[in-house]
Amino acid sequence: MPVAIITGASKGLGRALAAALAERGWDLVLDARTESVLGDTARELAGHGGRVHAVAGDVTDAEHRGELIARARALGGLDLLVNNASALGAEPLVRLDALALEGLRRALETNVVAALGLVQQALPLLRASRAGGAVINVSSDAGAEAYETWGGYGASKAALDQLSAVLGAEEPALRVWAVDPGDMGTDLYRAAVPDDADPRPLPGTVVPAFLRLLDERPVSGRYDAPSLLVAS
Numbered sequence: 001m002p003v004a005i006i007t008g009a010s011k012g013l014g015r016a017l018a019a020a021l022a023e024r025g026w027d028l029v030l031d032a033r034t035e036s037v038l039g040d041t042a043r044e045l046a047g048h049g050g051r052v053h054a055v056a057g058d059v060t061d062a063e064h065r066g067e068l069i070a071r072a073r074a075l076g077g078l079d080l081l082v083n084n085a086s087a088l089g090a091e092p093l094v095r096l097d098a099l100a101l102e103g104l105r106r107a108l109e110t111n112v113v114a115a116l117g118l119v120q121q122a123l124p125l126l127r128a129s130r131a132g133g134a135v136i137n138v139s140s141d142a143g144a145e146a147y148e149t150w151g152g153y154g155a156s157k158a159a160l161d162q163l164s165a166v167l168g169a170e171e172p173a174l175r176v177w178a179v180d181p182g183d184m185g186t187d188l189y190r191a192a193v194p195d196d197a198d199p200r201p202l203p204g205t206v207v208p209a210f211l212r213l214l215d216e217r218p219v220s221g222r223y224d225a226p227s228l229l230v231a232s
């Protein structure tokens with residue numbers, strides 16, 4: 001069966017995507033920092049069919065990233081890497097004039113540096129994938145639009161988009177998709193804007209957009225989930 005690494009998979013979008021792939025029989029390597037929550041998720045998803053390896057750790061830790069790759073190799077290889085774990089840089093979000101530089105560094109380290117680090121370590125396995133290796137880098141409209149207070153996080157997602165675009169050009173045999181999932185009612189969103197009482201879609205509602213990419217394998221590029229959902 002195909003093998004995927006999904007970072008930030010204990011809850012939110014990562015968990016919803018992991019559940020959908022588990023139902024399709026994929027073997028999964030999942031990470032998140034909070035071991036207890038990740039363990040509960042992994043136990044639940046293991047009942048869906050495929051093998052599920054939970055590896056607690058922080059994606060900014062190179063040793064931890066190496067462990068994720070090692071687990072995938074032990075499962076037989078790697079067909080899909082999903083860089084989903086993300087840092088906001090400030091919780092709640094603040095305007096740029098108040099953004100702590102350490103927060104910006106944290107966002108860049110988590111959302112950009114760690115994502116590229118995992119890609120670099122994953123490339124040999126992805127290139128060898130018989131199904132055709134793919135990378136999904138989870139982006140945000142904050143990387144493309146100028147929303148007040150979303151500047152640090154948005155800058156990190158813009159950088160991730162550009163890494164994705166160049167990687168797609170450099171690795172024509174792979175698929176590299178940067179995907180903006182749209183707003184979702186998750187802990188990350190609540191931490192970003194705690195005063196926003198408007199209901200947001202649950203992460204499971206955008207998973208079909210990600211499955212469509214995997215099924216149809218369109219060219220590498222930047223996609224947004226609402227468009228993929230409308231067109232399907």
Ligand SMILES: NC(=O)c1ccc[n+]([C@@H]2O[C@H](COP(=O)([O-])OP(=O)(O)OC[C@H]3O[C@@H](n4cnc5c(N)ncnc54)[C@H](OP(=O)(O)O)[C@@H]3O)[C@@H](O)[C@H]2O)c1
Nearest residue numbers: 008010011012013032033034058059085086183184186188
């Ligand atoms: N929610 C939205 O409205 C929205 C909109 C656009 C884009 N996105 C993007 O969608 C993706 C998923 O976000 P979400 O809303 O589903 O967030 P979420 O529900 O808060 O889940 C985030 C996941 O990432 C893990 N995580 C965070 N930092 C990590 C780190 N350094 N190392 C390893 N795991 C880490 C968290 O677990 P631990 O805390 O235990 O580590 C959790 O499993 C992110 O890339 C986000 O930027 C979200």
